[in-house]
Amino acid sequence: MKLFVRTGFVSLLLALFMVPAIAAYAATSPNLGMATAFGILAGTYANAVSGTTINGDLGYTTGPAVAPTVSGTTHSPPSSKYSTAGTDQGSASANLNSQACTFTFPPGAVDLATDTSHGTLGVYAPGVYCTAASSDASIGTAGITLTGAGAFIFKVNGALTTVDNSAVRLAGGASACDVFWAPTAATTLGAVSTFVGTDIDASGITIGRAVTWSGRALAFGGTVSTDADTITVPTCAATSSPTPTPAPAPAVPPTGAASGGLPWVSLACLISGTVVISTVWVRRRRA
Known part of the structure; x- marks a missing residue:
């Protein structure tokens, strides 16, 4: 007696080669925790002239000569919210630094306003943009436009500077809630400039005169200086993880004999998230 195996039908989906990888954002916005509410969070806050408005909370250990207008609450030690916000700033900074560069x-x-190595002049899509080692970043007079829904992260291995009258603009669904700057040296914003996003910089943040900023200056442990500026904490929708929809269970072939008296053998496996089903008929023949 010999065994004869005939494959009558094989249905096979090669996920590795035929199914594209599931799309995922390369950049993700970190959880700011208690720091979310702060327009300015600093160790030392310096403000020598009137005219600065903070639409949000203010936190510092050493306060300014001239108090700004604050729509929220001012926190100083021993405020638990102040210390917790500092801890949460550190966690958010670690999250940003851990994210892989997409470019x-x-x-x-590098002048972000004139660079074309990343793509279109002055235009940036969501992603994680990194300068090379010991390389500063600046934003020139032409400014930049961040376009598209998603997170924008700029990891600067040096200082971050914007020139006078420059602007960071949003388009195509981009939100100030999802823009983050993470320099390793001090940040300096030029006078009468428009800036967007959360800047986490323990090395210190100097804000030039009459700057309009939608975002946060987070420098817990460092110094933040203002000069008749307006800083507004953006209103952000609460984020939640979507509930996945379970995939339907694959149909199971009937047991027993198929057409022609052939028994069924059904195999199922999972390859890269795709259910693969193979069905084989097996027939025994006598010599």
Whole structure:
């Protein structure tokens, strides 16, 4: 007697080669925790002239010579909200630093407004943009436009500077809630400039005169300086993880004999998230 195996039908989906990888954002907005409410969070807050408005909370250990207008609450030690916000700032900074770069600029200082190595002049899609080692970043007079829904993260291995009258603009569904700056050296914003996003910079943040900023200056442990500026904490919708929809269970072939008296053998496995089903008929023949 010999065994004869005939494959009558095989249905196979090769997920690795035929199914595209599930799309995922390369950049994700970190959880700011208690720091979310702060327009300015600093160790030392310096403000020598009147005219600064903070639409949000203010936190510092050493306060300014001239108090700004604050729509929220001012927190100082021993406020638990102040200390917790500082801890949460550190966690958010670690999250940003852990995210892989989706694009790294060529070595050397880069002007984000004139760079074309990343793509269209002055236009940035969601992603994680990194300068090379020991390379500063600046935003020139032409400014930049962030376009598209998603997170924008700029990891600067040096100082971050914007020139006078420059602007960071939003388009195509981009939100100030999802823009983050993470320099390793101090931040300096030029006078009469428009800035967007959360800047986490323990090295210190200097805000030039009459700057309009939609975002947060987070420098817990460092110094933040203002000069008749307006800083507004953006209103952000609460984020929640979507509930996945379970995939339907694959149909199970009937047991017993199929047409022609052939028994069924059904195999199922999971490859890269795709259910693969193979059905084989097996027939025994006598010599």
